[in-house]
Amino acid sequence: MIRNYLKVAFRNLVLRKAFTAINIIGLAMGLATCLLIVLFVQHELSYDNYHAKADRLFRVTMDGQVGGKAINLAPVGVPVGPAMFHDYSGVEATTRLYNEGTFIVKNANESFKEEHVIFPDSNFFEVFSIPLLKGRAKTVLLEPNTVVLTETMAHKYFGNQDPIGKTLTLGTRGLFRVTGVCQDVPLNTHFHYDIFASIRSVQLRETWLSSGAYTYVVLRPGYSIDNLKAKMPELISKYMGPEIQSLLGISLVDFHRKGDRFSYQFQPITDIHLQSHLENEIEPNSDIQYIYIFSAIAVFILLVACINFMNLSTAGSAGRAKEVGIRKVLGSVKQQLVGQFLSESVLVTFIALFVALVIVVVALPSFNQLADKQFSVSSLIHGWMMPGMLLASLLIGLLAGSYPAFFLSAFKPISVLKGTVRAGFKSGWLRNTLVTTQFVVSISMIIGTMVVYQQLHFIQNKKVGFDKDQVLIIHDTYSLGAKADAFKAELAKLSSIRNVTLAGYLPAGASNQATDGFQLKNGAGESITYREQSYYIDESYVPTLGIGIAQGRNFSKAFPTDSAAVLINQAAVRQFGWKNPVGQQLMTVGNGSPESRRTYTVVGVVNDFHFASMHQRIAPLVMFYGSDNYQMALRIQTTDIAGLLKTVEQTWKAQTNTPFAYSFLNERFNNVYKAEQRIGQLFSIFAGLTVVISCLGLFGLAMFTTQQRTKEIGVRKVLGASVASVVALLSRDFVKLVLVAIVIASPLAWYAMNRWLQDFAYKIDIAWWVFALAGLLTISIALLTVSFQSIKAALMNPVKSLRSE
Structure with a gap:
């Protein structure tokens, strides 16, 4: 019976070639789009699920409020993890990741710039399920100046040689001995590091109020995270209270009475990629909203394709009315007719699925580039994907073909043969509703x-408070060391360069940045503590970036007292409540000791500029006068960009063996x-x-x-x-x-x-x-x-x- 259904169905489809082609193309386009979105959504939802302890693994984060400004930090103080492990029996393990940024890594012959270097605790490979190919998880990072490389990094630096026991130089940290090789970190992870160096190789700042390390806790089986959360006020009182007393000169009770607070939160590791948007994230995360949006798009497009199928099938049904009448006169029952038409519908959907798979295979490289993913054809047959596609196609065929099948099979043979069946087609409310639904989606x-x-056009063309065009960024100038000023002076002589600044922080792209605590006196003479973004700049920073001066003046070498001066932005003026900010003073909190506190005088106010994403309001900013040679910015004025770059590169190579790297500020801004x-x-x-x-x-x-x-x-x-x-x-x-x-x-x-x-x-x-x-x-x-x-x-x-x- 089924064989006969399929044979007749195939003949009918061939008989109406144009009609069938339109039907298959529409359904195939819908299925192909849905498959691509399913691949994307499935991958996004899979982040960090592969860890063996994922259900018990949490990241510790800090939130709070100081001086009316909210604090939401991904890293926490260095001592937090060890204290939780020591004080609470429900914590099975803690591990930390300490990030020092970019390194110039050298083997015996070559140097490479590596951005994915991290310093983890010795138990890192016991907490995270990243298999070791060489070395033992308990010992590979136990000693200082030891390092584990991913498989790709090991081949990059040592080729086919056994890397164990060989050494690499990590920037100014010196020689590190390779003790292990691990598999490459999976793509569906919230961090992607290539080099893991022992945290015992660095001197950590053991303070609770700093944001020093990304910290993770593993709970014992059966221990609830709510139990640990309930103990956080006790932990803060025991360890953070004395630091607040030392730094700010007030008790924790008085700190809370002023409306300030600190607390720790716990993020399930599987939630980080889609639901975490804190300050200083390890890398930019995605957003759960996009999962909802694309899932809805997949459903809508598939719905539109199914609606097409129903409408096109119904549109062609008038031509088959006499066929139905003759079949009924010859003895066909309703169930047989329904089976026949559903067979045609299912056959179309399976043909459409095959065409959809062909479309997906052809479109996959372009989709990967667009979505920034690395899907392969094997992804389509992995796990439940293939059975899911076949089942979905069957259900779509049955659902989409149900209305035409039951509609056609209900014809009365007498009415059909008399030619009065068309009256049954006048009630088009369902078809009109379906088409309206399609266009609502469209x-x-x-x-x-x-x-x-x-x-996007608004963001790219909005006045951002600085001139992002014609600014060339030279990377890794910290590698020049004491030669950085000489390199700057050489470039300043070039006629095509208007201004040069050594800059730790720039408004877009990788930068050095910090936050500092400041204390001011309010009208009642009480000390108010603020936590603000801060960084060091030289006297060329403001003119190089084209930032306007609203009040006062810029830093200048002509004023020796500028070593105790600061520039602030207009947002800081509003935050501090100053009507006449120039000449006002603010004091740094330091490390709590009197000698670490310094008083600075405001010599100028710069116009507000977007030094962070436009997802955020412009925050208060304090700029100190000093040197930070992390990178260099050049305000250029030339049409011969290639010639200028060649000259700059030659000057660079005369100073260092570090690879020459550059970018443009407007490109970095757009990349945000x-x-x-x-x-x-x-x-x-x-x-x-x-x-x-x-x-x-x-x-x-x-x-x-x-x-x-x-x-x-x-x-x-x-x-x-x-x-x-x-x-x-x-x-x-x-x-x-x-x-x-x-x-x-x-x-x-x-x-x-x-x-x-x-x-x-x-x-x-x-x-x-x-x-x-x-x-x-x-x-x-x-x-x-x-x-x-x-x-x-x-x-x-x-x-x-x-x-x-």
């Missing part, structure tokens, strides 16, 4: 795409918003696919309508109706559906995109014309889609139209 995605691109750019591109692609698939559905409805109104069109033409009036008549109903879709989609899209914009501290207002343009675009596309069928029907010879009845 219009919403068009509006979403326009809003995303408007926001790379995730949003990817979202915008994906949105536009998915919106385009949704519109195309929806138009196939509209084409099916137009086909159905023209078939049903063939006699009416013939009569109208006999009575003198023009081609234009017939086209307008057939198009009017479709325009109504699109207008209804616009009314429904506009508030939905506004709500969704307004929620997305809330992640930005600086954002656009969604203009009315966005909705109008999306509606106009959709109406135009709809009219173009139905015009083919409408014009074809209007140009038909009325004699043939009436004879067909």
Whole structure:
């Protein structure tokens, strides 16, 4: 029986080649898009699940408030982890990751810049499930100046030789002996390090109020994280209270009475990638919102494809009415007819699945580049993916084919053979509802795409408070050591360079940054503590970046007292409540001892500039006068960029063997918003696919309508109706559906995109014309889609139209 169903189904599909092709293409596009999104979502949700102790592994973070400013830090004080392990029996283990930034790593012959170097505790490989290929987990990092390399790094530095026992030089940290080799860190992890050096190789700052190390705790089986959370006030009182007394000169009780506080939170390791957006994250994380968005897009696109299938099947059903009538007269029962039509539906979906897989394989390299992933064809057959695809295709075939199957099988043979079955086709409310749903999705995605691109354009063109164009960044100038000033002086002589500054912190890209505690007196004479962003700059920093001076002056070598001076931004002026900031004084908290506290005088106020992402409000900033040779910024003025770079590189190589590396400030600024750019591109692609698939559905409805109104069109033409009036008549109903879709989609899209914009501290207002343009675009596309069928029907010879009845 099933074999006969499939044979007849195949014959019917071949008989209607164009109709079948449209059906398969629409469904295949929907399935292919859904498969790509499923790969993306599955990978995002899998982060850190591979660790054997993932259900008991948590990252310790710090939150609080000081001076009215919220604190949300990913790293915590160095002593926090060991104290938790020592004081609470429910903690099975703790481990820390201490980050010192970029290193120039050397073997016997070459030097390389490595950005993924970390200093973990000796039990790191016992806590995290990163298999060791050489060495024992308990001992590889037990001694100072020992290092574990990933497999890729071991091959990079030592080729096919056994790396165990060989040495590498890590920047100024000296020689490190290789004691182990581990597998490359999986992609679906919230950190991606290549070199693991023993934490015992560095001198740690053993203070609770500093943010020194990323700290993780492993709980004993059966011990609840809520039990550990409940003990945090006790821990803070025992260890942090004395530090607060020493640093600020007040008790923990008085500290809390002023509205200030510190506390520790615990993040499940599997939540970090999608749900953590703290200060000083190890690397930029994704966002759970994008998982919801793309999951919804996958469902909607698949829904649109299924709706197409139903509409196209229904549109072609009128031509098969007599076939149904004859089958029933010859003895076919309803169940057999339902089985026949469902077989056709399932056959189409499996053919569409095959085409979809071909599309996915072809599109996978481009999708990887766009989504910044590394999916392979094997990902499609991994685990439950293949059974899931087959089951989903079967369900889609049964669901999408159910309405046409039951609709056709319900025809009465007498009505069909008498030619009165068309009355049953006049109730098109379901088809109209389905097409309207399609265009609600399409219009919403068009509006979403326009809003995303408007926001990105706003960010890239907003006045950021500094001039990011024509600024060349030279990396790793810290490797020059004492030669940094000489290198700066050599470059300053070049006519194509207007200004040069040695800069620890720049408004975009990798930088050295810090936070400091400051104390000020309020009107009542009480000391108020603030925790503010701070860094050291030289006198060339402000002019090199084109930052404006709002009040006072810039640092200058002509003023020896500037060693005890600071520049602050306008946000700091507002934070401190100063009306006349120039000449005001602030005192650093230091390490608590009187000799570590220093008083600084404000000599100038700079205009607010965006030194962090526009997801955040401009925060208060304090800039000290001094030297930080982490990197160098050059304000250039030349059209011969290649020639300038060659000259700078030659000057660099005359000073150091460190590889020459550079970037441009505007490129680094744009890279900050790379995730949003990817979202915008994906949105536009998915919106385009949704519109195309929806138009196939509209084409099916137009086909159905023209078939049903063939006699009416013939009569109208006999009575003198023009081609234009017939086209307008057939198009009017479709325009109504699109207008209804616009009314429904506009508030939905506004709500969704307004929620997305809330992640930005600086954002656009969604203009009315966005909705109008999306509606106009959709109406135009709809009219173009139905015009083919409408014009074809209007140009038909009325004699043939009436004879067909």
